[in-house]
Amino acid sequence: MLLKILVLFCTLLSAKLAESFVKPLRYNLTILTRLGSEDEQNQFEGIVSIDIEATQPTRVIYLNSLNITISRQRTWIYRWASGRKIGALQIKRIIKKTSLIKIVIELPLRSGEIYTLNMLFSGNLDRSQQYGYFAGYYDKTPRVFYSATRLEPDYAHTVFPCFDDPRFRTPYNITLVHDRKYVALSNMPPVEEKPYKEIENYVSTTFMGSPPLATQQVMWTLHQLEKVYSGPAAAGENITVWSRPHLAEKLAKVPEMTPNLFSKYETLFAYPLPKGADWGGKVDHVVLPRYTEMYSGQGIMVYGEDIVDSGQNGLESLQETLAELVARQWNGLLVNLEDSDEEYVRNGINYYLSVQVMAMDKEAYNTTHLSKTRLDVLYHDSLAKVKSIATDVKESGHQKLRKKKMCLLIHMLKVALGDKLFLKGLQEFFKRYANSSASSKELWEEFQRGARRSHQLPTGVSLPTVMESWMKQPGFPLLTVQRDDAKQIVTITQSRYYQKYLDNSSNDCWWVPVAYIVRNLTLPQVEWLGCQKNSRDILELSHIANPEDWLLINVDAAVPLRVFYDSYNLQLISEALRQDFTQIPELSRIQLVDDALSLSWSGRLPYNVTLNVISYLSNETSVLVWETALLNLEKLQSIMRMTTGFRIFKLYMQKLIEPAFKTTLNSLSTKARTGSEIPINTKSPVTTESSGTTESPDTTESPDTAESPDTTESSNTTESPDTTESSDTTESPDTTKSDLSLSAILYRLACQFEIKECLTDAQQRFQAAMDQKSSSSIPEEIREIVLCRGIRNGLEVHWIMVRDMFFESENDKERSILLNSLSCTTEYWAMQKLLSWALDSKKVPRTMTASLLSAVLRSPLGYYVGKQFLIDHSKEILRSKDVKLILTPFINAMSTKAEFSALNDHLHRNLPSSMVSGLSSTLESGLDRVNWRNNLYFDLLKAIRDFTLDDGPKNSSDSDSN
Template identity: 20%
Template sequence: MIQVSSCIQRAPVTAPRLERNVARQSQLAGWSGRKGNGCGKITHKALRRPRARSSISVEVRAESNAASSGRTPLINLEGGRQVTFVKCECNKCRGLIMCGDRELLPTSVRPEHYELQLSPDLQAFTYSGKLLVQLVVQECTNSITFHAKDLVIQSGVVRDAAGRERTNPGGPDVLYGTAEQETATVALSQPFTSKDVGTTVTLELQFTGELNDKLAGFYRSAYPAPDGTGETRHMAVTQFEPTDARRCFPCWDEPAAKATFDVALVVPSDRVALSNMPEKEVQHNGDMKTVLFETTPIMSTYLLAFVVGEFEAIEDQTAEGVTVRCWTPIGQSEQGRFALDTACKCLSFFGEYFDAPYPLPKMDMIAIPDFSAGAMENWGLVTYRSSLMLFEEGKTPVNAKQRIGYVVGHELAHQWFGNLVTMDWWSQLWLNEGFATWVGWRAMDHIFPEWGVWTQFTSNEQAMGLGLDSLCSSHPVEVDIASAGQVSEIFDAISYSKGSCVIRMLEAYLGEDAFRRGMRAYVAKHAYGNAGTQDLWAALSAASGADVAALMSCWTRQTGFPVVTASADAAAGTVTISQQRFLASGPDTEEKDQWVVPLRVQGLPAALEAESATFPLPADGEVLKLNRGQSGFYRTVYDDEALAALVQALPTLSEVDRVGVISDAFATAAAGYTSTTNALELLQAYADESSYVAWSEISSGLGGLASVCYEQPESVVEGLRTLGSQLYTPLVGRMGWEPCAEDTYSDTLLRQLAVAQALSTRDPDAVAEAQKRFAALVAGDDMAIPADLKGAVFAAVLRAGGEEEFEQLKVLYGKADSAVEESLLLGAMGAGATVELVLAALEFNMSDEVRMQDGAAIIGSCARNRIGRRATWEWTQANWDRLEERFGGGGVSSILTRLVGASCSNLASEDDAAAVEAFYGAKSTPGIERTVTQSVEAIRAKSERLKRDADELAVWLAQRE
C-alpha cells in the first residue's frame, strides 16, 4: 500500500454504529478460566447489548463466586433461554476473546474457506450480507469468536461435520466484545470436544452493515454521473488493510489466518462489479444481477477486494498471456494507458525477478475518486487514488508521471512479496512495504532507465527514512505490535523508506546475484504461506554464505542510524573512522548504540563494527569518500582536511556521490554535528552543477533552513531569500520556461525545480512571467502554463496577489478535469500573503467543495507559508472539534493524523513545543499519539538549531551584502 493524505466527502450516517453503543453501554471484564476435560469455564461481570439496534439481546449474569460454588455461569438469552459459556482450552486467552501477547483470536478453530454474498444499496448506503465459513476445529471450545466491527449480526448458526446444529435453534447466540476488541462470539449449545478436533464445521451468519464515509472497510465514493446531468452518484469500494475487513464482514482478520474465498455481489444490472478473481457466472433477475467470482487462492483477509460502480476499461496482455485491465471513470479510459503499459511490463519483470509467474489469471487496476491511501495491492484488483493512476500527456506534470509508474510498480511487486508470501504478523510490515518500495524502484530502473531513479532514491526514500529515524521517538524497522489497533502507527517512513534502504544496503553488500538467488528461494519456499524476517535472512544467508542475521539485526531491531565521522591524518597516512547515533536534536554522548556499517571505500575494510577504528588512508588517487553509491543508511562527517580534499575532487565523483556530499552537509549541520555556515560555503562548489537531484538536495537544505528561521529578524529572512535567488535565477535563465525537443528527462525535472525555487524566492522577473502566463490561462489559453510549472505558478500568483487571485484559483479548481490539477490548485491555496487569505483557504478546506481525501493539502500549504504558519496552528486549536468531526474515524490512513503533523510540526520554539504537547495531550483522539510525539520532538530540534546557529548565520549573511 502507498500512503498519501486523503479522505472523502461526508454524507448522513444511516446504519447503526453498534460498536460504539456497546462500548458506551457495556463492559466485559473480570473473566477467568479453570481447566477441566481440556476446556476452561468462565466467570464474568455483566455485559448488556443495547436492544434498540438489533434483533438480538444478550445479558451475561454476574457470577463472581460461580467457580467456588460449583454453579455454572449462564448466558441469559432473549426470551428466557439460557446457555453455558465456556472458554477455549488455550491458556493464553485473556477475557472472552483475545489470546496471547499479540491479542490474537482464540486458536480453537481455523478458517479454511469463506462463501460471502453482499448486496450493497448505493442509495441508502447500507448492505446486507450472508456468510458461510468452513472451519477446522483445533481445540475444545464452547464458542467461536471472530472479528466484527460496525456490523449487526442477525443470525449465527454453527453446524458440525455431520451437519448437526451446535447452536440453539432459532436463536442467534451472539456476544459482542468491547470496542477495542472488535469481535463477536457465537455461543455453542453443544461444545466441540476432542472428538471434533480435526473435523471441518461451518459457521453461517447473516448481517448488515453501512457503506460508510470513512474510507475504510466497505465504503462509498462519490462521482459525477457520466451522462453530464450533474447528478452525484456513488460507488462501493473496499479498503481492508490493515484491519478493516472486519468492518465489512465477520472474519478472522489476521494476516496468518489465510483462507480461500468465493465472492458473490448482488448489484444493479447497469453497474460493473469487480473482485480479486474473474467472473464465474452472472445471474440476472430484473434490474439486478448476481455476479459470482472464481475461487481465490489462499490469502489473508486484508487482500480481499470488491468494487461496484460505473467504469470503462482498456486492456492488454503481458508477454506471458496475463490479461491486464485498467478501469477508469467513463470517458477517461485513455488516461489509464500509461499505467496499463507499465503494469504489463512490471508483471513480466517481477515474474522473471522472482522466478515465479504471476499466479492469478488476471490483473485489474481501478481509479477511485475517494481513496484514503495512495493505492492498495489487493490480489488481482489493485485500487488507486485517481491522481496516482490517470495520466494525460501534456496535462500531467512529468514528476507525476514518474510517481504513477512507481506506484504501479510498488503495488504489483506486492502480488509476490506480501500477497503470495505474507508476513506472519504486523510486526513484519516492513517486509511487505520496505521490499515493495525497493523493488518498485528497481522495476522503474529496468523499464525507464532514462529516469535515473537510483539517484532520485537517495533524495526520496533515503532522505525520508533518515529524517524520521533521526528522532528519539522513531521505532525499529521490525517493531513489536501487541494489538491490531497499533498497526496504523507504523505505516510510516520507517517501514517504507528505511525498510527499502536497508534492503538496498544489503543487496549492495551481498551482491546483486546472491541477493536475487536468496529472494527467489524465499518466495519458492513460502509461497501461499506466511513468513517472518528470520525466514528472509535464512534464505539470503544460504544464497550468499554470509551471516545475514548478524549483519542486519542492528538495522532492523534497533532504532536509529549512525553518523560516521572520518578524520584523516595525512602525515601518518591514516584515517580514523568512528560512529555514534545521529539525532536531530544534536549529539548525545549517552547514546551507545552501534551498527555494522558498510564503509564502501576502496582500500578500507568492508564494514566498521566497532565504535571507532583507524585504518591506512586509501592509495594515492583514491579520494576518501565514505558510502560510495550512497547505498548505506547513514550520514557522514569529514574533518577539515578530508572535506577539503573531497570538495576538490567533486567533479570526478559520480552524480549520486555528489548528491550524497551536499545532502550529508546540510543534514549534519541541521543537527549540530557540523556548522550550518560550512554547508552554505559548500554551495559555491555546486555552482555549475547540472544534476537535478543535486539541486533538489540544495533546495531542500536551504528550504529547511529558511523554514526554521521564519520568525527571525527580517534581515535574516531576506538574506536567505537573496541567496536562493542568486542560485536559481541563473538556473532559470539556463533552462528557460518552455520545454525543448532536446530535453532529457532530468532537464525537464530541473526546469520545474528551477522555476519553482525562483518563484519561491520572489525573483521579480520570474514572478512577472508567472503573472503573465496565469492571466492568459484565466483568459482561456489552456496551454499558457506548461503542466510541469502549474503548481509553482499558482502559488506565486496568489503570494503576489490577493483576494481576486484566490477566487480565481477556486474557479479553476471547480473547472479542473483531473485529480492532478485539483491537487496542484489545492497545494497552492495556502500561499496567500496575508493571514486573512490563509484563514479563507482553511475555511474553504472545510467545505463540501473539497474532497475529504484532500484535507491535508490546504492545511499543509498554509502551515508551510511563513505568514500562515502560526495562524494555521491557532486556527487548528480553535477548530479542533470541527476537524475531528470531519476528518476523524478513518482507518490506517486517517486524514486527522496527517492534519495533526501538518498543523504544527513546522513551528520552531520551545514554547510552541510545550503548547502542542499540552493541547494534544488533553485529547483522547486515538491514533495521533505517535504523530504528536514526533511533531513535538521535531519542533524542539528546530529550536535547538536556532540556539546554535542563529547568531552565526546572521553574521554570515550580513557579510555577503
C-alpha cells in the same frame, strides 16, 4: 501470581491444541450486502460452510471472529460419514484473545473424519477504517456507493468466522448476493448470475472456485464503475479495467503495462506464477474514487483515482503503483506472510522491487527514488518521539515511514551482498517457499546461506541480527569518522542521530555495512561496524588512504545514516568537489550536501565548514543534488526572512545561485517558446468531489468593496524580505517529489533571491499571461513563481484576474498553483480573504488548505496577518475536524520562543491530550526551529560574513572547523 500464570498458560496451550485438532479444507462463502440504502445502515450478512478434517477427537473448535454477530442457533456441524447434524451448545469469546471464539458442540468429532461447519453471521460495513469489509461513496447528490474488502494483514475474521492463520491455504467458493445495479468482482471470474428470489431487484453472483488461498488473500468488491477496457493480453489473461468514464484515456496504457510488468518480475525472480484454467486467467483493475489505499490479490487489483489523475506525472505514478501491486503476486500471494505483524516488511520489499523494475526502462529512476526516499526517512526518523518500524501504529505518517525505511534497508542489504547474490537469494526464497508461508527471518536466512557459500559475509555477521537491529529500534546512526594520518588509521564509531542535538548517552547501535572509497580507489570496499548486545563496536581501517587522499564513507548513500567527518577529511572532499565534482558519485554528493546542512542545523558542524562544502554548487548539474540543497536552504530562508539578517543571507544566496542560473536561463526560455511544460512541485491534490466544481466567484468577491483599498499599484522595495515566494515547501522532505528540471529549480531560487535577470524575465512572462488572460503561456514548472512575482509587483486587477482563473479552473493542480500564487499579494485585505477561504471548503478544497496556509504564512505580511487570524478564529479552528491540517502550517511558521510557547499553551488548554499528542511531531519540528534561531542564527550570519568578505571558500590551512 504463579497460579495465575499457570492457568493462563494452560488456557493458551489448550487453545493451541484444540485448534490443531481441526484443519480447514475448503470454504463455501455466501455474502449478502445491503449497500446504499437510504433508510438503514450499510450492512452485510452471510453463511460460511467450512469443510474441516478432525485430526484428533474433540468437542471444542476454536475459530477467529471479531466485530461480527454469530447465531448459535444457526451454527451446526454436518458429519459426512453419517449425514448427521451436530448442534452447537455454546459459542464463547476467549477473554485473553478477543479475536478467538470457542465453539462447544454436542458430540465429539472423530479423528480422520471430514465435517462441514456451518455458521450464519452478520456485520456492519466499516467506512472509516477501510479495512475488513467496508463501504465508500463518491459524488454527493445522490451518493454512489461501493464496497470492497481488504483482509490483509489479519482482518478476515472481522468479515466472516474463519481459521485466520496464514499457514492454512484452502480453496474458496464465493457467492455474492447484491442489488443488481452493482457489478460484483472477486479473485475468480463469475460463472453464474441469477435473480435472488427473496429480495426484489437483487441477484446472486457465483464465482469459479479458487485455488488454495490464505484467508487474507480473499477479495471481492461491489461497484457501479464502467468497463473502460476488456481484452486478452499476450500471455493469455483477460484484462478488464473498471473506472469512471473520464479516466478512460489515462488508463489506456494499463492493458499494456500489466503483462509487461508480470513478464519483468517473472524474469527477475526466475519463477513463474501458476497459470491455467484453475487460476481464472483474468486480472481486474478497479479504480475507486476517494480511495487512498492500493491492494491486490489473485485476479484483482484495487487502487484509487488519485494515482491515475495526478496531473502530467499520472502515467508514471500509475506505473509505479502497478509495479508494486504486481510484486505482491509473488511476495504476498505465491509466498504469503507467516506473521501478519510483518506486513510492513513485505510492503517495503515490494516497494523496493518496484523501483528496480521501473529502473529497467529508465536508468535514472532508481537514483531519483532512492534519494528522495532517503531524505524523507532521515527527516522523520530523526525525531525524538519516533517509534521503531516494528511498532504497528495506525497513523499514516508512521505507516509511510515503515514502508520507505524498509525499502532503504533492502537496498542496504543489496549493497552489502552485491547485486548478483541479492537476486539469487530472492530467487531461491521463492522456490523454497512457493505456495506456502514464510517469515522475514527466513528471507534473511536465505540471503545468509548464499552469502556464506560465496564468502561474501564475515563469520561474525548474522543477517537476521543485522535486520533486527534496524527494524526493532527507532532512529538511525551517525557515523563519526576520525583520521589519524600519522598512524594511517581511520576510526569509525556510531551514535544515534537526532534532528535536535541531544546529549545522548544511550547505547543504541546498529549493524552497519560501511562501504567506502578513496581518491585513487573508486571500487567500493565493504566492512562491518558491529553492535554486540547494545555495546557499540569500533571499526578501525588501516592503510586505506594516503594523507593527501580524501575518504568517502557510505558510498552512494547505501545505508540510511549520516556521516560526521573530521575537519581535515571534509576539507579534502570540499576541494575535490570544487576541482571536479564528478569524481564523487551523485548519490554521495546528495548525502554530502544534505549531511552538511543537517549537521549544521543541529549544531554539530560549524556553518563555515558547511558553506565551504556547498560552495561548489555553482557548478553542480545534478537536479537531485540541487533539490536536496533547495530543501535545506529554503528551511533556513523561512526563518531568516523574519530577521534583520535576511539581507546578508540573500546576498550569499545570490552569489551561490547566480552563476548556475545564468547558464540555464536560455534553456528555460526555449521551453517557454515551444510551450513545453514540466510538472511543478505542488502538494499532491487528491481527487475529491470538490474538485472540478463550478463555483464561480460572485461579485462580492471583487475588491471593489469597502473591504478593498484603492487600486493603485502596490509599493515594493527590493530590500524587503517579502521576496520569499510561494514555493510549496514544508518542514518535511515529502515535498521534494517535484520532478522539476534544473533550470526550473534555479529559476525559482533566483527569483526568490531577486537576481535581476530572473525578475525581468518573470515580469515579462507575467505581463504576457495577463494580456492573454491565461497562465498557459508560462511553463508549468515555473508558473507559480512567475505568477507570484507578478502579483507581488502588479496591480490589484491582476490579483482579481488570477483569482478568477482559480475559480474557473477544473484542474486541481492548476488550481493549486493559482491559489498559492495569490498569497504573494502585499495587500492586507487580500491576505485576510485567503485565510478565510482556507476555512471554507466551498472555496478551497481540504486537499489545498495546508498548501494555501503555508503559502500565506511564508511572507512577513501573511505571517503577521495569519497570527491574528489564528487568534480571532481559534474556537472555530479547534472545533474543526481538520484541526491538525489547519494548525500544522502555523506551527511550522513560528520561529520565536514566545510565539511557540503561547501557541503550545493554548493547544494544551483547549484540546484533548490525545489531539495534542497527534501534533507531537509537528510541535517538535516547530520547537526545533525556535531552538535554531536562538542558538545558531548568529553562527550562520558570521559564517556568511566571513565567506562573503573572503570572497569564497577557505583553504584547508585556515579552515576553522573545530
